[in-house]
Amino acid sequence: xxxxxxxxxxxxxxxxLALASLIAIFSLVLYGFIKSSIYEDIxxxxxxxxxxxxxxxTKYKINETICVSSIDLxxxxxxxxxxxxxxxxxxxxxxxxxxxxxxxIDFYYPYNYEENSFIKISKDITNVHKLLDKIFxxxxxxxxxxxxxxxxxxxxxxxLFSTPINNLSKQLSNMNExxxxxxxxxxxxxxxxxxxxxxxKLLERIQTFVKYQKELFIGIxxxxxxxxxxxxxxxxxxxxxxxxxxxxxxxxxxxxxxINEMNTMISNILEIGRQEGAHFEQPIEIDIIDFLxxxxxxxxxxxxxxxxxxxxxxxxxxxxxRMQISLLHQIVQNFVQNGIKFTPEGKTIELKSxxxxxxxxxxxxxxxxxxxxxxxxxxxxxxxxxxAGAGLGLFLAKGAxxxxxxxxxxxxxxxKNGVIASFKMPLTxxxxxxxxxxx
Numbered sequence: 001x002x003x004x005x006x007x008x009x010x011x012x013x014x015x016x017l018a019l020a021s022l023i024a025i026f027s028l029v030l031y032g033f034i035k036s037s038i039y040e041d042i043x044x045x046x047x048x049x050x051x052x053x054x055x056x057x058t059k060y061k062i063n064e065t066i067c068v069s070s071i072d073l074x075x076x077x078x079x080x081x082x083x084x085x086x087x088x089x090x091x092x093x094x095x096x097x098x099x100x101x102x103x104x105i106d107f108y109y110p111y112n113y114e115e116n117s118f119i120k121i122s123k124d125i126t127n128v129h130k131l132l133d134k135i136f137x138x139x140x141x142x143x144x145x146x147x148x149x150x151x152x153x154x155x156x157x158x159x160l161f162s163t164p165i166n167n168l169s170k171q172l173s174n175m176n177e178x179x180x181x182x183x184x185x186x187x188x189x190x191x192x193x194x195x196x197x198x199x200x201k202l203l204e205r206i207q208t209f210v211k212y213q214k215e216l217f218i219g220i221x222x223x224x225x226x227x228x229x230x231x232x233x234x235x236x237x238x239x240x241x242x243x244x245x246x247x248x249x250x251x252x253x254x255x256x257x258x259i260n261e262m263n264t265m266i267s268n269i270l271e272i273g274r275q276e277g278a279h280f281e282q283p284i285e286i287d288i289i290d291f292l293x294x295x296x297x298x299x300x301x302x303x304x305x306x307x308x309x310x311x312x313x314x315x316x317x318x319x320x321x322r323m324q325i326s327l328l329h330q331i332v333q334n335f336v337q338n339g340i341k342f343t344p345e346g347k348t349i350e351l352k353s354x355x356x357x358x359x360x361x362x363x364x365x366x367x368x369x370x371x372x373x374x375x376x377x378x379x380x381x382x383x384x385x386x387x388a389g390a391g392l393g394l395f396l397a398k399g400a401x402x403x404x405x406x407x408x409x410x411x412x413x414x415x416k417n418g419v420i421a422s423f424k425m426p427l428t429x430x431x432x433x434x435x436x437x438x439x
Contacts, residue, residue, distance in 0.1 A: 008158045008161070008162055011154075011158050011161065012151075012154050012155065012158050015150075015154040015157070015158075016147070016150055016151055016154050019147075019150045019154075020147050020150060023143055023146050023147070023150075024143065027139045027140075027142075027143055030139065031135065031136055031139055034132070034135055035132055038128060038131075038132070042105070042123065042125065042128070043094065043107075046078070046107045046121050046123065047092070047107070047109065049078070049080075049121060050107060050109035050119045050121060051109070053066060053080065053111075053119055054109065054110075054111055054119060060082045060111075061082065062082055062083065062084050062115060062117050063081065063082065063083060063084075064081060064082050065079070065080065065081045066080040066081060066082070066119075078121050078122065078123045079121070079122040080119065080120070080121050080122075081119075081120055082111055082112075082117050082118070082119060082120070083108075083117065083118055083120045084115065084116055084117050084118070085108060085118060085120075089108050089118060091110060092107070092108065092109055092110070093107075093108040093118075094106070094107055094108075095108070096125075102124060102126045103124070103125045103126045103128070103129045104122055104123065104124055104125065105122070105123050105125050106120060106121070106122050107119075107120070107121040107122075107123075108120055109121070164188055164189050164191075164192045165192070167188070168183065168188070168192070168195070168196070168199070171183060172199070175203075180203055180206060180207050180210070181203075182200045182203055182204070183196045183199055183200055183203075185197065185200070205402070224262060227258040227261055227262055228258075228262075230254075230258060231254070231255050231258050234251055234254055234255075235251060235255070238251040282324075283322045283323050283324055284322065284323075284325060285320055285321070285322050286320065286321065286322075286323070286325060287318055287319065287320050288319050288320070288321050288323075288328070288353075288360070289314050289315075289316065289317065289318055289319050289353065290318075291325070291328070292312075292314055292332065292351065292353060292362070293312070293314060295329070295332055295333075295336075296310060296312045296314075296336075296351050299336045299340070299351075302337075302340060303340050303349060306340060306345065307345040307346060308340055308343050308345060308346070308347060308348070308349060309347070309348045309349070310336070310348070310349045310350075310351060311348055311349070311350045311351070312350075312351050313350065313351070313352045313353075314351070314352070314353045315353060315354045315355070316354075316355065319355075319360065321360070321427075323404060324403070324404065327400035327401075327403050327404050328400070328404065330396055330397060330400040331362070331397045331400050331401055331404075331408065331423050332362065332364075332423075334393040334394060334396065334397040335362070335364035335397070335421040335423070336349065336351065336364055337393070338364075338366075338393065338394075338421065339364045339365075339366040339368075339421070342366055342368035342369065342419070343366040343367050343368045343418070344367070344368065347366075347367040347368070348367055349364065349365070349366050349367075350363075350364070350365040351363075351364055352364075352365070355427065358426060358427050359424045359425065359426050359427060360424070360425050360426075360427055361422060361423070361424050362422070362423045363420055363421065363422050363423075364420070364421045365413065365418060365419075365420050365421075366418045366419055367417055367418040368418050368419065369418075370412040370413075370416045370417075370418070370419065371410060371412060371419050373410075373411060373412065377394050377410055378394045378395055378397075378398040378408075379395065394408075394410075397423075401423055401425075404425055405425060405426065406423055406424050406425035406426070407423075407424055408421065408422060408423045408424075409421075409422045409424075410422075
């Protein structure tokens with residue numbers, strides 16, 4: 001129940017130690033106050049007696065024992081005499097000692113300064129010590145019971161604190177990929193609301209992931225089943241009766257074309273697996289602007305082959321970040337390739353970057369046709385127009401963006417002549433110079 005490194009164990013230990021220390025300190029202070037009060041009363045009583053004797057008209061000689069009754073005082077068991085100490089005494093002096101298992105206290109009060117004599121009052125304080133011992137033992141026993149009660153109270157209090165965590169854990173343990181529901185934040189303690197919000201965000205991401213995975217599996221089955229059905233039908237029709245060689249060649253060519261399309265599809269599906277592996281890639285520090293410049297030069301060659309132009313506008317001039325480079329490459333490559341694919345010949349694709357509101361933004365603008373902004377183009381196998389492709393590029397780019405802690409969007413340009421693909425990533429721990437943090 002109380003494992004190594006347990007917060008509950010630390011809480012129990014600290015609470016018990018704190019309250020036990022407080023009780024121990026209070027008990028010591030209380031015992032000290034009681035003891036000092038009793039001794040103070042004895043000193044005051046004895047001093048008053050010595051003053052009375054000193055101020056009386058009767059003069060006493062050295063070593064003379066004073067009878068209490070003779071000076072008309074209440075009956076007292078104290079032994080009183082006038083002495084001349086063998087040791088140096090200056091003013092009122094008190095001496096405590098033990099003798100034959102009894103406790104005594106001697107008071108020396110100045111009597112005759114010329115003879116250097118003192119009134120010595122010896123009192124038996126054995127009963128006082130016994131009383132103090134009983135008080136001390138009673139305090140110790142009370143402290144032991146108090147500490148036991150504190151330990152029990154701390155244990156139940158720690159249970160009270162751990163109950164919300166146990167409830168959250170129980171709710172999460174009862175979930176599976178088919179039944180994922182958010183935690184009701186209104187039914188938990190105020191202190192655990194931030195934790196519940198964080199868990200809910202994680203659950204939403206899991207729900208989105210499961211949803212896309214289901215769509216992906218359904219899409220894969222559909223995309224592979226359709227060409228296989230076409231191949232099967234074409235072959236069956238061809239084999240129904242003898243035909244010219246050209247018909248068989250046509251059927252074989254269709255088979256090869258379909259197989260090539262299926263190979264492309266499978267390559268894209270394998271890319272999903274590689275991307276999942278890239279999520280565990282060790283982040284490295286890179287100059288992201290230098291990386292984009294190098295990639296842009298490669299993309300310029302591809303665009304030039306299709307008689308298209310790529311313009312570059314990258315800001316700031318330098319920006320060093322730690323990230324998984326493969327995931328960033330996945331996003332930029334998809335943006336630029338889509339830009340080249342959907343931009344007419346002779347038109348321009350623009351690659352931009354800048355910092356805005358503590359976010360690093362990468363944008364690719366093309367001059368192709370506009371899109372329908374109410375369609376989810378990030379779903380798997382979602383295609384636009386009659387362009388070739390498996391429809392997995394933006395699906396993979398979104399997964400990479402989520403892994404990097406950013407997000408991607410598609411929207412039409414203001415003039416509706418083309419699309420803007422954007423990737424935004426928060427600069428939580430930027431390594432660039434502050435002087436470069438400008439658009």
